[in-house]
Amino acid sequence: MALGPSIEGFKSCIHPVVAVDGNFLKCKHQGTLFIATSSDGNNEVYPLVFGIGDSENDQSWHWFFTKLHGLIGEMDDLVFISDRNTSIAKAATGVFPNSLHGICMYHLGQNMKAKFKGVEVHDIFYKCSKVYRVVEFNQIMRQIRGINASVVQYLNEADPTKWVRSHFDRRRYCIITTNIAECLNGILKDARELPITKLVEHIRGLLQKWFWERREAAVKMNTPMTKWAKKKLHHMHLLLVTFVVLHVMTIAPIITIRKNWLQLMVVPFTPLGLSKSGMFPMMYKVVLFYHQKTANLADVR
Incomplete structure (x- = not known):
């Protein structure tokens, strides 16, 4: 499901960086809710596409990205951000061959924290992921190596070209995590207990309300810049x-x-x-x- 104005707005004036995520439904027939969302000029969630499938696997994610491609087509500098789900990475670059796929800094950090318990490198890791210069990245990685060399090996295996700003070939702007998709999942937490038809109607009503409120706020703006x-x-x-x-x-x-x-x-x-x-x-x-x-x-x- 997608709203026409949302898609047209994305193609005309939204940064081409899309966070994708899936979350389980809690209704009688269960299933998975697939979400693709971006961020608008006021740094607010900009929902694009919703889909419902049986589970997260290669086939379901390929179907979801195929539907998304039918709506937005090929775009210059398109970037997808997700967790380390290999099905997402495979579907994103398979359906959108000109796009780049990056992984969520937060998810990688949490995985690292769980794997290396008691190793205090979390704050340094976040700093490392945000640097603009390769020399800064190398300096911070040397600091991490001094604390625990195994962490450096783990981060290198995660491929810095997917999670470090200095190594990424395109602009991710401020979207370095899937927080915008996670936020949307959080808003729909209770709604995911509804029957599928009721859930879809709830999402449609929510988007209608959001875009109307944002339009009203935009009309009242007296400068080209958002708050x-x-x-x-x-x-x-x-x-x-x-x-x-x-x-x-x-x-x-x-x-x-x-x-x-x-x-x-x-x-x-x-x-x-x-x-x-x-x-x-x-x-x-x-x-x-x-x-x-x-x-x-x-x-x-």
Whole structure:
């Protein structure tokens, strides 16, 4: 089941990153509820497609992705995020050959925590998964190796190209977990006890209510930015005073956070080991834009 406006909205103005998940039904005939969802400009859940099948296996996930493909077709830079379910990975790249599949950072972390009980690397692991630069990834992995070499082997076997931002070939934006899908599953927790026809009607009514409320909120907006985006930029603006920008050449500014210097090259062959997608943190982009607008050269602190 999918709503036409939801699909059209996704194709026209939503980041092409989709979290997929499955959860069991608790009604008489049981089964599994399949969900594909994304995130909108206000960082809220943007539901795409729902499906109901017998269980999670290769056939059911292939069927679900085939239905999704019939709705959104091939898209540039499409990314799917899920847990480490091999059926999902196989179906995603099989039905969408031009897409990339990434694994949920949270699920990998929980699996690691269960496998290596008592090994305090959880916080370092989360930091490692979010870095933009390969050199930072290597530094953190050396720290983890110093604590427990087996953890490093486990994380390498999980394939860093699927869970580390610096190694991922495309943009995942802020969607590095399946939390948006898990959130939707949580909202439907009680509804999953309903008969299938009642469940589908409940979901339809819920989506109708959400999109109406969001439309009303959007009509009242007096700026192009959402509340979430404005709050994010405001926080970044407060941090601007901690940055200094020194122009060394037209395309290669140097940014420093107090004493920690970082050179950002706006060329693909940068020696800094940026992520495969060529990205660097949004905060640095904001700093560059701000200083280009306000001054030609910032004073050294």
